[in-house]
Amino acid sequence: MNRRDFLKSTSLLTTGTLFTPLFLQQTMGKDFSPYQGKRLVVIQFSGGNDGLNTVVPYLDDSYYKARPQIAIQKSDVLKLDNDLGLNGQMKGLADLYDEGYLSVINNVGYPNPNRSHFRSMDIWHTASDTNEYLNTGWLGRYLDSHCTSAREGIEMDNTLSLAMKGKHIKGLALEDSKSLYFKLKSDQFNALSEQEDLNENNQGYLYKTLAEAHQSAKYVFDHGKVYSSNSAYPNSNLGHHLKSIAEMIVSGMDTKVYYASLGGFDTHANQKNKQNGLLKDYSDCVSAFVKDLKKNDAFKDTVILTFSEFGRRVKQNASGGTDHGAANNVFIIGENLKKAGLYNEGPNLKELYRGDLVHQVDFRSIYANLLDNWLKVDNHLILNKNLPSLSVV
């Protein structure tokens, strides 16, 4: 494939111009038509978020018995339905719940849970079985099957997660809309991104990736000049990252999947303060993000998935923290959910397996639903598993 064909295959496919906002036309030219399809935003809690102190079973005595020091008190809970309430720090998320924009899926996990952060995170990233090692991520395989360019999957970081790596297409990792562009900004890189004959060996692969990176970085950089959000986001990493994502979305970029992470959830000691701070950060950020998107008429095409690699042990430990556990809750946020509110029953603290919650929903059923009904691609092609699909979106 020569460079011209390669660029042609990855250039902007124009979708039907329904309505291009004036500010977009002014910056991107009259012929520009913004991407109008669906987008998925994934937010990862790294370290194993304690789900029980996030979605609290505040009427369950065994919850308070198991956690004499660190349970969230009834008075600090934002009540949802049935016997569950949100951690009091998550006012923004509770509002989303009340508006019908949040679905809480309880007891999510997978068979034979692994308690290593890294392995369990890999399992969530690759959607593999516990005893299977895959080198591609579920979103990467979506990019492979459905997209043509790296920029269609963007992660807010300096390095790309396994989730975003396909066999042929690997997403783009960037700190903000400008960083990658400046990293590659030099006469030498510019000149070498113009390589005409790409051979099929590793040298060709490097040149092809360079051309791709160059093109994507410029695309993101140009779009970065279009819309600058004036909404108030928390001054935190996640706040900056979600703000960047909102700006990219509103600027009409054709990115289908965005990825952001919040770390620090490995709370073996002094959990309460640490986790409360992180949950507040998350809740404030997501709340600002949704408002920003709504204001720009972009929320209807966006769904946000929030997950962690595992939950934590039901019983607290002696250091005022919790150890690695198994099943956990997952959040889906969107404007027109099939099933908002509590998707299923809360955790059963009477029936534990070796002190851990037992999963009832396989996380891959959630992926299947997002792939089938949101990103519109047959989940079997991506997951290669035969699991029932949930119906959240």
Next chain:
Amino acid sequence: MRKDYRKLLHLYSRAGFGMNKKEADEVINNKDWVTPLTAIKNPELLEFDLPEFSSNYMQMSADEKMDMRKEMRKLSRDINIHWIDQMSTGNDPLIEKMTLFWHGHFACRIVNPYDAVQYTNVLRSNSLGSFKTLVTEVAKSAAMIKYLHLRQNKKKSPNEDFARELCELFTLGRDQEYTENDVKEIARAFTGWSNKKDGTYRFNERQHDKGEKTIFGKTGNFDGDDVIEMILEKKQCARFICQKIYKEFVHPDINEKHLEEITSVFYNNNYDISILMHHIFTSKWFYSNDVIGAKIKSPIELIVGLKRTFDLQPKSERVWLILQRNLGQELYFPPNVAGWPGDTTWIDSSRLAMRLRLPSILLNNGIIPIAFKEDYDVNPNENKRKMKKLGKFQGDIKWSKVEGLHQEEEKKCTLADIMIRGELSDDAQNYLDQHQLSSFKDRMIQLLSLPEYQLC
């Protein structure tokens, strides 16, 4: 470039971490380049002073335990950096290269510094020795016993973790000539393999299942050593190891004819790794044009290569850890028991940008961008300033010395010939022709920023 230089530099880029012009000149006229690389009698070990092992961890208070763990983490970091140093300065390049290879093959996550040193030296001592001894010693190392739950593998409740990976990843390859039932029975054969508190191997007689097992269709009361023996009798084991060696040392795409050839050499010589490597490095096909420069350097190859070329001594040695993490290959921290998948998986757009920028960052004392998402127990917002500080690369490069080691000779070997393996693309060649720089440092950075420098 003169053909002999081309071959020699290629050999050292695969059997080591590269060589400079001065080193090449010292070797170029020798009749035999390969034997000094492959015939190593007493491999250097990783020398690292650990404090006396204290076994009263259980009696410590919570605070003491916390301090102890902190100290352990620090020691583990130091060992990692020490290994990077060892790779760039070791006397026997192939020992260094093989040790790194075996670390990826017997992939193991290690947090305990005592285990790390023990495991590394098991690999080093046997990296060019007998594969049989290597497998056996790795299986007896504390690192592997812990990582694959051999300690939990007991007579009454076998744990199949090690048995499965032994077949699937270490010797035969997935679903090759073993059954699920073999895995079950092999787990029984390995019951009782355990280690003492200080990490030395201990066979726990009481936990060993002495009963009859049926493995690969044979019945007897086999133990772990018997199983290894039985696996090695299968030629598939030699083939599987040779596949991995070929991909790592020769070419990412396997040539079946060459594979059969080296499989037979390995099998017929009783799994002698040194003989296998000698055969590869003396084969005509190893020096063919499509092999030279065909491999994407692993992050460790890239980092160690740069460190070696410029004798990099950064003020804060922790940048070596940050780089490993950033580029996706951290020693003692493979993604999982299958090791690093390698080849094109090292590269995505963002990582390529980072790798292409790396030489100019390191050689100009720039700032290394840092990834935040790997922090599981640190709040990223508190950490930012500290990370910024960590990312500063303050290396002290003696440019005149480097220049002395890279003296060009127009007819034999130019600077581009020394630094780049394989043919330059037309674009790269044109670019160099059109942008001729005069200062040695600028030329060096220009060459190292070419995509071709990512290959070896």
